[in-house]
Amino acid sequence: MSALSDQLVSIAILVYLAAMISHAVEYALGNARTPARPATPARELVGAGVGAGGSGATPPDGTTATPDGLTPGGPPVDRSRLAGLIAVVATAIAAVVHLAALVTRGVAAERMPWGNMYEFVLTVSFIGVVGWLAVLWKRPSLRRLGLFLTLVMVLLLAVAELVLYVPIVPLVPALQSYWFIVHVSTVVFASGIFLLGSVPAVAFLLRNGYEQGRRSFPYTLAKRLPAAASLERLTFGLHAFAFPVFTFAVIAGAIWAEASWGRAWGWDPKEVWSFISWVIYAGYLHARATPSVKRNVATWLAVLGFLTVLMNLFGVNIFFEGLHSYGGL
Known part of the structure; x- marks a missing residue:
């Protein structure tokens, strides 16, 4: 099951990559339409009551010529929209494969698959993509944002597989508690929504700059993104939803620390960075x-908040040692 999980992660990366390429095609094509095809020449009808030269006549097949000699070629094919729909389907398939990789990893480990950085990143990214599909279900007009979301998925899963991967091992004694599910599940969920929220936040900053007349790189990349106002509302909604969950996760961690280590707060590096993230996200909402x-000033706080989440996830486990140093590196 462990080997199957590893293979499914590789497949998920490839499918996310295919979705990203499809989104890139949609982004590049914009609103292109197929050209109209030449009209069938109208036959001249001769007879009583018919104008000279066939003026005003309608061909037997019902085709009506336009003034420029062209006729509509049937319903226009929006290649951009087709590429976008393919990207959405590919993203949904990748999410299913992603879930299967997590389930098989958990079955192989005989526990929830959150015991190290590799498993944590897999789960956080899965929460992010499921959240994106839910947003897309409600607001299809935001589909082009999927280019950036799938890019993040490819990068995170590639880093997890190539850098963070560790074989399955039993949980360390500190994690063998029912609080493992309570605390870690809420941290994972909140982090996944913060991950998703960072995408429209960055997109808003780019799009807002473009709408304000900035045409230099990278603002011109945002000219085909949804309107800045809709991106900003989505950013706020996601963060407002995730922040209470993250607050509960921090409180649950303190209760668990009291039960396991005899103190609720000890200024451990991960505790400190969790507090920093909480303060910044609270500042953003305020x-x-x-x-x-x-x-745009408030949105920069949201972006900064996610950078602290990344620091807590990667930097603390790599550069610091503490009671939470069981990330697998």
Whole structure:
């Protein structure tokens, strides 16, 4: 089952890559349409009551010529939309394969697959893509944002497989508690939504700059993204949803620490960075609710918050040692 899980992760990366390429095709084509085909020459009808030269006549097949000699070639084929739909289907397939990789990993380990950085990244990215599919179901107009989401999926899963991978091992004693499910599941869920929320946040900053007249790189990349206002609303909605869950996760971690180590807070590196993330996200929500604060300034706080989440996930486990140093590296 462990080998099957590894193979499914590789397949998921390839399918996410195919989805990303399809989104890139959609992004490049824009709103292109197929050209109209030449009209069938109208036959001249001779007889009583028919104008000279066949003027005003309609061909027997019902085809009506346009003034420029062309006729519509049937319903226009929107190649951009077709590529986008293919990308969405590929993303959904990749998500199913992604889930299968997590399930098989958990079955092989005989526990929830959250015991190390490799498994944690797989789960967080899965929550992110499921959240994206839910958003897309409600708001299909945001589909082009999928280019950036699938890019993030490819990068995260590739890093997990190539850099973070560790064989299945039993949980360390500190994690053998029912709080493992309570605390880690909420951290994983909140982190996955924060991951998803960072995508429209960055897209909003680019699109907002483009709408304000900035035509230099990289703002011109955002000219085919959804409107800045819709991206900003999505950013706020995702963060407002994830923040209470993250708050509960921090509190649950403190309760678990009290039960396991005899203190609720010990300024462990991971605890410190969790607190930093909480403060920044709280600052973002407060700034977003303050009319005098510009939306782009508030959104920069959301981006900074996710950078601290990445620091907590990767940097703390790589560069620091503490009671949470069981990430597998």
